[in-house]
Structures are given as C-alpha cells and as structure tokens.
Amino acid sequence: MAIEVISENASHGGVQGVYKHASAATGTDMTFSVFVPSHEPGAKLPVVWYLSGLTCTSANVTEKGEFRAACAELGLIFVAPDTSPRGDGVSDDADGGYDFGLGAGFYVDATQEPFAKNYRMWSYITDELPAFVAQHFPADRTRQSIMGHSMGGHGALTIALRNADVYRAVSAFSPIVAPSQVPWGEKALSGYLGGDRATWRLHDAVALIYDGARFPDILVDQGEADQFLAVQLKPSLLAEACNEAGIALTLRLQPGYDHSYYFISTFMADHLRWHAERLY
Amino acid sequence: MAIEVISENASHGGVQGVYKHASAATGTDMTFSVFVPSHEPGAKLPVVWYLSGLTCTSANVTEKGEFRAACAELGLIFVAPDTSPRGDGVSDDADGGYDFGLGAGFYVDATQEPFAKNYRMWSYITDELPAFVAQHFPADRTRQSIMGHSMGGHGALTIALRNADVYRAVSAFSPIVAPSQVPWGEKALSGYLGGDRATWRLHDAVALIYDGARFPDILVDQGEADQFLAVQLKPSLLAEACNEAGIALTLRLQPGYDHSYYFISTFMADHLRWHAERLY
Numbered sequence: 440m441a442i443e444v445i446s447e448n449a450s451h452g453g454v455q456g457v458y459k460h461a462s463a464a465t466g467t468d469m470t471f472s473v474f475v476p477s478h479e480p481g482a483k484l485p486v487v488w489y490l491s492g493l494t495c496t497s498a499n500v501t502e503k504g505e506f507r508a509a510c511a512e513l514g515l516i517f518v519a520p521d522t523s524p525r526g527d528g529v530s531d532d533a534d535g536g537y538d539f540g541l542g543a544g545f546y547v548d549a550t551q552e553p554f555a556k557n558y559r560m561w562s563y564i565t566d567e568l569p570a571f572v573a574q575h576f577p578a579d580r581t582r583q584s585i586m587g588h589s590m591g592g593h594g595a596l597t598i599a600l601r602n603a604d605v606y607r608a609v610s611a612f613s614p615i616v617a618p619s620q621v622p623w624g625e626k627a628l629s630g631y632l633g634g635d636r637a638t639w640r641l642h643d644a645v646a647l648i649y650d651g652a653r654f655p656d657i658l659v660d661q662g663e664a665d666q667f668l669a670v671q672l673k674p675s676l677l678a679e680a681c682n683e684a685g686i687a688l689t690l691r692l693q694p695g696y697d698h699s700y701y702f703i704s705t706f707m708a709d710h711l712r713w714h715a716e717r718l719y
Numbered sequence: 720m721a722i723e724v725i726s727e728n729a730s731h732g733g734v735q736g737v738y739k740h741a742s743a744a745t746g747t748d749m750t751f752s753v754f755v756p757s758h759e760p761g762a763k764l765p766v767v768w769y770l771s772g773l774t775c776t777s778a779n780v781t782e783k784g785e786f787r788a789a790c791a792e793l794g795l796i797f798v799a800p801d802t803s804p805r806g807d808g809v810s811d812d813a814d815g816g817y818d819f820g821l822g823a824g825f826y827v828d829a830t831q832e833p834f835a836k837n838y839r840m841w842s843y844i845t846d847e848l849p850a851f852v853a854q855h856f857p858a859d860r861t862r863q864s865i866m867g868h869s870m871g872g873h874g875a876l877t878i879a880l881r882n883a884d885v886y887r888a889v890s891a892f893s894p895i896v897a898p899s900q901v902p903w904g905e906k907a908l909s910g911y912l913g914g915d916r917a918t919w920r921l922h923d924a925v926a927l928i929y930d931g932a933r934f935p936d937i938l939v940d941q942g943e944a945d946q947f948l949a950v951q952l953k954p955s956l957l958a959e960a961c962n963e964a965g966i967a968l969t970l971r972l973q974p975g976y977d978h979s980y981y982f983i984s985t986f987m988a989d990h991l992r993w994h995a996e997r998l999y
Contacts, residue, residue: 449944449973450981505785507984664729693729701730704787 442575445470451507452477457497460571464563465524466556471568472497473576474517476510485582485718486516486572487711488606490564490591490598493623494542496521500588505704506711513715516578520568522590524557532630538623539630545618546594547642549631558631561642565598565605584608584714588703589667592659593618596644596677600652608717610658610710612703613665616677617645623671648680656687658713660706662696722855725750731787732757737777740851744843745804746836751848752777752799753856756791765862765998766796766852767991768886770844770871770878773903774822776801780868785984786991793995796858800848802870804837812910818903819910825898826874827922829911838911841922845878845885864888864994868983869947872939873898876924876957880932888997890938890990892983893945896957897925903951928960936967938993940986942976 445457453476462469478484487510489500497519500506510517523529523544530553532540540554549558573580585606587595592614599609618624619639628639640646661674668674674690681688696702725737733756742749758764767790769780777799780786790797803809803824810833812820820834829838853860865886867875872894879889898904899919908919920926941954948954954970961968976982 448977448979448981449942449975449985451985455981502783502980505788505984508785508788508988662729695729697728699728700782701728701735704785705729705731708788 451511453511462563464559464567467524467526469521471520472501474507474510475576483577483579484514484516486578487714488585489519490587490594491522492589492591494537503700504707506707509708509711529557530554539626545627547631551633554631582718584718586610586710588612597642599654600647603654608714610713613661613672613698617643619643621671645676645680648684658689660691662702663692663694665698667698731791733791742843744839744847747804747806750801752781754787754790754797755856763857763859764794764796766858767994768865769799770867770874771802772869772871774817783980784987786987789988789991809837810834819906825907827911831913834911862998864998866890866990868892877922879934880927883934888994890993893941893952893978897923899923901951925956925960928964938969940971942982943972943974945978947978
C-alpha cells in the first residue's frame with residue numbers, strides 16, 4: 440500500500456513525519472504522524488501508540504505533546520493516528536456536536552447506520568495501521584505499547600485490556616474510564632453500537648475489568664482542575680475495578696492541572712519512561 | 720495599568736499564561752504569554768525574552784516551543800510578546816505580503832507613515848513591556864536575557880547589542896543577521912524607516928557590530944536545510960563581523976534541520992541553559 444508524505448521535519452535528532460494513506464478499514468484516506476528517533480541502520484524500535492481525544496487530529500499531540508525529546512532519549516517510535524474517518528461522504532453528528540462523528544470515533548467499529556461504513560477505528564488502530572506502520576518504518580511489532588488522552592485514554596485502556604498479549608504497557612491522561620456510565624460515552628456508544636448496552640461492555644474499560652479482562656499494570660494521570668473530571672472521566676471507577684481485580688493501577692491526581700496539552704506535556708516524559716521500562 | 724488574563728494553565732509545575740494589555744507604545748491592545756515556574760514565595764526570577772518570527776504571534780512558541788520543562792528546571796520566567804501591533808486601524812502591507820505589516824513588526828520604531836503611529840515594537844519590547852511584566856509577575860529586572868527566531872533573532876541580536884548593560888545573554892535560532900543586505904530586511908527597513916540606509920544600521924546586527932556595538936558572547940543555531948538560509952539569513956555575515964570584533968560567537972550549523980519549530984524545540988533547552996548560566 441502506498442504512503443503519502445505530507446511533511447517530514449528533522450527534530451530532536453530524528454524525523455517527525457505526517458503521512459496519509461488509503462485505509463481499507465475506514466474506506467477513507469487517513470492521516471497520521473510518526474516520530475522516528477535516531478537509530479542504528481537496520482535496527483527495529485519499539486512503538487508507542489498515542490490515541491487523541493475529542494476534536495483532535497494527529498496534529499494536536501504532534502505539535503503540543505512534547506514527546507520527542509523523551510522518545511529520542513529512550514529510543515521509541517511514537518505514532519499518533521487521527522480520531523475518526525474524515526472526508527466527503529463520512530457521516531457526522533446530525534446535531535453538529537463535537538462529541539460524536541468527525542473527530543470523535545471513540546475507537547470502536549460502528550454497527551449502526553450511517554456510521555458502520557466508515558467508523559471502524561477499532562480495526563484501523565489495532566490491525567490495519569500497525570501493519571502499515573511496520574511496512575514503512577523501522578517498527579518492532581513485538582514491542583508495542585499504547586497510551587491516550589481522554590477519549591484516547593478510553594481507547595488505549597480498552598485496546599490494551601482486550602489485547603494484553605500485544606501491548607506491553609498502557610497509560611492514559613485523563614481517560615474516559617467508564618463510557619457506559621457518562622454522557623460522552625452514552626452518546627457515542629449508543630450512536631455507534633446501538634441501544635443494547637451489553638455490546639458496550641467491550642468498549643468500556645471498567646466493564647471489561649469486571650468481565651475478566653486483565654493487564655499487569657496501568658498508569659493514569661488526572662488533573663484535579665479538569666473541568667470534565669466529575670461528570671465524564673470518573674477515575675475512581677477505574678480505581679475500584681482495578682482494586683477488585685488486583686490490577687496494579689498507578690493513579691496520580693495532579694493538583695491544579697486541567698484537561699489541556701499544558702497538562703499532558705507536563706507528564707508525557709514520565710509516561711514514556713513507564714512505557715520504555717516495559718518495552719526494553 | 721490593567722492586565723487582562725486570557726488564559727492560565729498549570730504546566731510543568733508552574734503557570735503558562737496568556738495576557739492582554741493596552742500598550743501606550745503601540746496604541747493598541749497587545750497580547751503576550753508568560754511562563755512562571757514554581758518558585759519560593761516572594762522570590763524574583765530572571766526573565767528570558769523570546770521574540771518570534773514573521774507571521775507568528777505569541778502562541779507559536781507558547782504551544783510548540785518546548786521551553787517549559789527547561790524553564791521549570793532552571794528557574795526562568797519566559798516571556799513571548801507578539802510580533803506587531805494588531806487591531807482595527809493598524810496599517811498592513813498594502814500588497815498583502817506576510818513579510819511586512821501585521822505579524823512583521825521587525826522590532827523597530829517606525830518613522831514612516833502610515834506605520835509610525837502603531838509600529839513601535841522597539842519601544843514596546845525594550846521599555847514598556849519589561850516594566851509592565853515586572854509589575855505583574857515575580858520578574859527580576861536586573862536579570863534579563865533575550866532570544867528569538869528568524870525576524871525575532873534579528874530583534875534579539877539588535878536589542879542585546881544596543882543594550883548590553885540590560886541583557887545578560889543573547890541567543891538566536893536562524894536569525895536575520897544583516898537585514899540591510901537581504902530582501903526581507905530591505906523591504907521592512909525601507910517601509911518602516913524610509914530610504915536612508917544610514918538609519919537602518921541601528922537595526923542591523925552586523926552593521927551594529929561594525930559600528931562598534933559589543934556583546935560578550937552570542938549563541939546561534941542555524942539549520943542547514945533551512946530554505947531561507949542562503950538568501951535571507953546569511954549567518955556567515957555575523958560570523959565575519961564577530962570575528963573582526965572579537966565577539967565570541969558560537970554558531971552551530973545543524974545538518975538536516977529546517978526553519979520550523981521542530982528545529983527550535985530541539986535546541987530550546989540548550990539555549991535556556993546558556994541563558995541560565997549567565998543569569999544565575
């Protein structure tokens with residue numbers, strides 16, 4: 440499959456690229472970014488997947504995430520996919536909301552029309568894009584990990600919990616831990632998956648844990664001044680589930696921090712060290 | 720004078736703010752950003768001034784500059800002003816160019832109409848804004864330094880060379896070192912200062928050095944893949960002038976790097992360490 444180079448810039452000793460390809464999963468062109476640090480010729484490096492939050496594209500973390508210095512130091516490839524399919528003919532929220540449709544794919548394979556045709560972000564992130572990245576970059580598919588922010592934290596947690604044999608580490612910034620129990624998640628999961636809440640449990644980290652999914656350990660940073668903390672994020676639900684399941688959750692509540700990239704960038708290097716310790 | 724808080728976000732242990740105030744120098748509202756790291760109550764911290772390049776506002780470096788981790792570690796306040804006056808009634812390039820008028824103030828006090836009324840960035844940066852910042856933030860005005868990128872590198876060099884008693888350090892990323900000798904500079908200086916090239920010499924780092932201005936040492940990073948290197952930037956002219964004048968110039972040509980914030984962010988921490996060594 441062909442890769443289109445949108446841009447490549449030298450940065451922190453490596454190359455920060457933005458690329459486009461035709462996705463079979465979504466039936467659309469998809470844009471993503473990849474940082475490849477300096478490395479020995481022929482070497483394959485572990486890959487950290489970063490899933491972004493509502494309204495974001497790959498550009499937000501690429502420009503504001505402050506991950507490159509740590510990735511260069513630790514020898515990590517950093518891949519940031521888009522958050523939904525886009526383009527002519529891709530259905531959007533009929534009400535124009537920011538929290539459903541374009542920019543809000545919620546990392547599921549939709550079963551409901553008119554979304555089932557394009558909104559197949561689960562397959563795209565877990566299957567198609569990893570294979571595509573391994574074709575075009577020096578990525579070691581046996582050493583992958585995943586992280587994300589908000590909706591992307593939800594994506595990272597659910598993908599890791601259901602694929603604990605594939606991802607060696609998982610972490611999240613201010614994740615939606617229990618979408619079945621909060622407004623953002625109820626809107627998205629009902630819209631993409633329909634009204635049968637049993638089908639939602641495969642896309643709800645807390646429900647997955649109660650249903651038996653396991654991961655050795657999880658790192659979560661959550662700003663205490665995050666405007667979405669009480670209504671949409673509810674990390675205490677994850678703490679309770681991990682406690683019952685015996686999952687080692689490191690949940691750090693960060694006083695004064697909000698939901699923005701000013702928060703994410705502050706703790707990004709900590710997260711990447713967490714990942715590197717489990718990838719090397 | 721009143722300060723309007725546009726935003727304040729916790730980041731890297733400190734606060735990244737964006738502010739607005741009514742400038743007497745420019746006769747307009749001016750927006751700027753300030754990062755204040757965590758510090759002891761009552762402490763005054765040294766201030767690093769960062770001047771941005773053509774088309775930028777304070778937002779570019781604030782979002783993409785990756786300066787906060789180093790400023791937090793080193794105890795530096797980081798101030799990023801806008802690059803020109805803006806607002807209703809502020810004259811712009813009559814031809815719509817990006818390299819003159821709005822976003823392209825070139826850090827001079829214009830003498831030519833219709834620009835003389837608002838384009839007074841020299842006075843704003845060297846006089847009004849430092850006093851205003853010292854009123855509202857824990858800034859030690861006896862410990863200031865200055866840096867910048869491209870047009871802002873030009874601003875930093877000329878301001879430091881003419882105020883070597885005020886700024887304890889100066890550095891630049893891909894600066895316009897000799898505006899009198901390159902197209903960007905010839906357009907800007909003729910437009911703001913008129914056709915008498917003698918008046919330009921006060922706003923040309925290379926000319927200032929040949930005319931006797933001195934600074935102890937200067938750090939410059941320049942990407943070798945910078946598309947503007949040969950025609951607009953010409954760092955060799957600065958190297959020749961510093962060599963003749965006995966100024967210790969550290970000019971680092973960085974293979975593969977371009978003119979973007981991917982380049983700037985790579986070497987930002989190096990520059991801040993250079994500044995901290997001269998501020999503490």
